[in-house]
Amino acid sequence: MTTEVLTPVRRTQKLVVFACFLVTAVTLIPVVMMVLVAFQSDAESMAAKPSFWPSSWHPENLQRAFDLVPLGRYLLNTVIFAGGTTLLETITAALAAYAFARLRFPGRTWLFGIYLATLMIPTQVTLIPQFVLVAKLHGIDTWPGMILPHAFTALGVFLLRQFFLGIPRDYEEAARLDGANRWQAFTRVIVPLAIPAIATLAVFKFIGQWNNLLWPLVISNSDSTRTASVGLQVFQDTNGTQWNLLLMAATVTTVPLIVLFFLTQRWFVKGITMSGLGGR
Numbered sequence: 001m002t003t004e005v006l007t008p009v010r011r012t013q014k015l016v017v018f019a020c021f022l023v024t025a026v027t028l029i030p031v032v033m034m035v036l037v038a039f040q041s042d043a044e045s046m047a048a049k050p051s052f053w054p055s056s057w058h059p060e061n062l063q064r065a066f067d068l069v070p071l072g073r074y075l076l077n078t079v080i081f082a083g084g085t086t087l088l089e090t091i092t093a094a095l096a097a098y099a100f101a102r103l104r105f106p107g108r109t110w111l112f113g114i115y116l117a118t119l120m121i122p123t124q125v126t127l128i129p130q131f132v133l134v135a136k137l138h139g140i141d142t143w144p145g146m147i148l149p150h151a152f153t154a155l156g157v158f159l160l161r162q163f164f165l166g167i168p169r170d171y172e173e174a175a176r177l178d179g180a181n182r183w184q185a186f187t188r189v190i191v192p193l194a195i196p197a198i199a200t201l202a203v204f205k206f207i208g209q210w211n212n213l214l215w216p217l218v219i220s221n222s223d224s225t226r227t228a229s230v231g232l233q234v235f236q237d238t239n240g241t242q243w244n245l246l247l248m249a250a251t252v253t254t255v256p257l258i259v260l261f262f263l264t265q266r267w268f269v270k271g272i273t274m275s276g277l278g279g280r
Helices: 002-038 061-068 071-102 108-120 123-136 143-150 154-165 169-177 182-193 195-210 214-219 228-239 243-274
Strands: none
Touching: 002 243, 061 071, 061 228, 061 243, 071 108, 071 143, 071 154, 071 182, 071 195, 071 228, 071 243, 108 154, 123 143, 123 214, 143 214, 154 195, 169 182, 182 195, 195 243, 214 228, 228 243
């Protein structure tokens, strides 16, 4: 009887694993093609009938890509932009989420609902007002103008608030009985317990801002602030359709994200599961 019960379960598990493997394979096909074309010769990458597997490998394409545009500077700018916005949003989201989860004040529920409603507003709608505001504050082509408008989002507040609500109040009350004030209870009790959720938010934000094209494209006018995504557009505009070099530059900008995910995947999965985004 036990065998009869377990057999359908095992079959379902095998089907789920096969489906995940199939989806992963389909997702990775463009990435693999990008890397293969990046190592092709100029003639082979622009052939009428392209062959994605290189007939001969050309690792010198990496140096050529760096020589055509300041790709290293673009990568550094991307780290500054993504890191700055991630740090600021993590701080502001944690403070706001703690206020919505623990503090009691008039209109808290309505204010939180209005805050979440901003998630339904497309980014393109707020682009022009943000640009006008930054321009009036003389923030065009500056780091404050690039970073500050993206330092506050409702998604981060929602994610951390859900996590804070799952932390028993007894921990915080015990700290208060030991003489800790509200700030000390937050920084020494709540924040350490919320590291998985905070790490998840940081990874989400960093990846999103690393791939952000629209805002840096609008606000940056020089190589001193251009990010990698904008740099790829500049690369194509200045060097035409040199697909092997363009895809080599794209590969270079993709590698840091892959490394980041593998380094943080444990916190990433744990944070999604415990913050309420895992479907439980």
